[in-house]
Amino acid sequence: MNAITPTRRGLLKSTGLVLGVALPAAGRAARALPDAPFAPNAFVRVSPDNLVTIIIKHVEMGQGPATGLATIVADEMDADWSQVRVEFSPANDALYKNLYFGTMGTGGSSAIANSWEQMRGAGASARAMLAEAGAKRWGVAVGEVKVARGVVSHGDNKASFGELAGEAALLKPPEKPVLKTPDQFTLIGRDTPKIDSVAKSTGAAQFTMDVRRPGMVYSAILHPPLFGGKVGKVDVSAAMAVNGVLGVKPIPQGVAVYARDTWAAMQGRAALRVEWDLSKAEKRSTEELYAQFAEKTEEPGVQVEASGDAKAAFKGAAGKLEAVYCFPYLAHAPMETLDAVIEMQGDEVHVWMGSQFQVGEMGAIAAVLGVKPDKVVLHEQYAGGSFGRRVSPGMEFGVEAASVFKAWGGKVPVKHVWTRENDLMGGFYRPLVVHTVRGGLDGNGEIISWDHVVAAQSAFKGTPMEFMGIQKGIDGSITEGAAESSYRFPNHYVGQHIMEGGVPTLWWRSVGNTHTAYAMETFLDQMLERGKKDPVEGRLALMHDERMKAVLRKAAEIAKWGSKPPEGRARGVAAHFSFGTYVAQVAEVSKGPDGLPKVHKIWCAVDCGVAVNPNIIRAQMEGGIGYGLGHALYGEIVLGEGGIVQQSNFDTYRSLRIGEMPEVEVAIIESGAHPRGVGEPGLPPVAPAVANAWRNLTGKVVRRLPFSVGGRV
């Protein structure tokens, strides 16, 4: 189990070289502290036992940043990959903020993108100091010293990083570390083995749910059955009668049950009898919401983007197409439900969780517990998936966990774990969205107008992040991908309506692109067909970005677009740019026995700039495709009559299973551009590519997702 060294207090005592990095924002170089305990102004630590520990400022939720960030540092440092360990950073904005966000956070496929130069500098600085230490030891010029695979050498003189750690620690970091040229990379651009694969294949990786503290009690919570409901009278008798239940406390978020183990807590939760105050709750059903939102999209809304006069051009168009698209609420359903362990140690609050917005969330916990934020110590854990769910603008989960801890007295450690039912019925969904699109063609089949209006709730409205997320009345995440799309139309309008709703909504893997790519790419496909254009050639003619064109051409090439698919199958294509990354996909489908698409293969081309780890990029394309496909085919959270969520577990929230996963072939475009993200961009094209293939095969146009509702033939 040597693939990873998770954060452990004992390790912090190791001595040796602690290297800081000149942080542009902080504007100062960190100091090397020999024989000092871990100083958190560092990304690199070399210990005398020759281990190189790289501090990871992003949460590892499966997208591979721990490996990617370590790779970048280790490469610039010329460390040997086998000596590299990772450790998650504490919550500290001054040192570990996401340079795009200004606070610690993982999202928007930004982990590698925001850290690229920072991590390179950290590694290069370490390398320079180790080289200098070797040069000093041997009395030679530093320029004559070689560094490779964790060894510093000059002629017959050799020393490992570990051997030089103490001496290097006395040196000053270089003002401006010299970075490698790409031809000197030894790890970047290769399939460097993932740092956590061993631990995650043997059950050794520790997640929040696995944390056990002495004297810990286990809590479960029952939330109101409707969004906006409040706790009224609680009959605790049946819950208290459950063997192992220690107590019940109503808190603002619901009713918490405390017990000797998780099972007793869950049993107690099931036995609660609560009278809820539902007077202010959201009671509209999905059907009602669709109808209201669709009606709204008949009005232009707030203008996000416009050129020419889309309405006039549509009126005079020779060919017309109009469509209304309905996208349901979707739950993220990360495999590990939301959880946290909180414990008081002296005047410090210790928190174990896989926090996605570390500083903000610890701040929220501090506020609930009435302590100073610097008294909260985060022990960041591996997160068992997130897809956007492990942070919300109001830090609601952290607040709930802290409230549960506090209600039990704030002295005893509490492990608060959500049931899958809490997770699926708990809101913070991908918003329900309606698009209305109108397109016009001229007599030659050219698209002359595109009029696109989107109605959705905003995940920012009414939250502490509203000032960031909504500007001039526009929530960019509602229309991203429809606005500033990859295509140019002479008369073009994109508008949005921010709808009011009581269901809390949230970013969900690829955010607005989850629905905008679908509406854009399926509508465009039909428009091109009406204009008698090939789906690939037609798109290329409308695209304005060469990198996007190259990606589409690549996907078409590896899919042998234009060749005849096997009997009973059809292909469809889609392309989408998101989070700085270009992706195009071709899907090949046949009709499954259930009347739904059986997706055989996805060909995927991606340009994400420098490919730090091609194997992880391929994995993220596979993962994005599987996640996108599963929800497109089966996923929906439905509010029934009166607003009650109809799905409660994986029996009703249908997830993609192995037999439904297509084969995936990925081509990565070689690029020297600044690396961008891959966690999200693989998702948006898959559903429209499948829909286009499905339409080519069956003639069925799918405008209401999932396919199990709107696409069965």
Place this chain on the structure above:
Amino acid sequence: MPTDFTLNGKPASFDGDPETPLLWVLRDHLGLTGTKYGCGIAQCGACTVHLEGKNRRSCVTPVGMVAGKKVTTIEGVEGAEAKAVQKAWVAIDVPQCGFCQSGQVMSAIGLLKAKKKPSDTDIDNAMAGNLCRCATYVRIRQAIHDAAAMVEG
């Protein structure tokens, strides 16, 4: 009366309600947290263990049912198939978030024990109950084929 059983080759005992699912006995009382909770209703496979060598969802298995029997978890799984599966898993970096993977690995080992050279359809059937929200399915399939080849030698 306590429930006695064999856990990873050693005697184990649970003194509590025999209706308690094995999953929570393992995780909360015996400290073996490699076995995961994902749904609690036999829908996701994250809690898969081996009961007398066969795949079993521990979240719906009352501990009383395993009295006198042999339970193996990810922490104690051994043998040619286990070695091959874990080696194959690491070789192509199957895990993403990793939370489902103990269950995937246990199910895959159970499959290989029952069937030396599983076909794609065998894999689809045997692994259908193991959800991976990260959709590492392409690699799970590949790794099972690789592991089967390794066991054959």
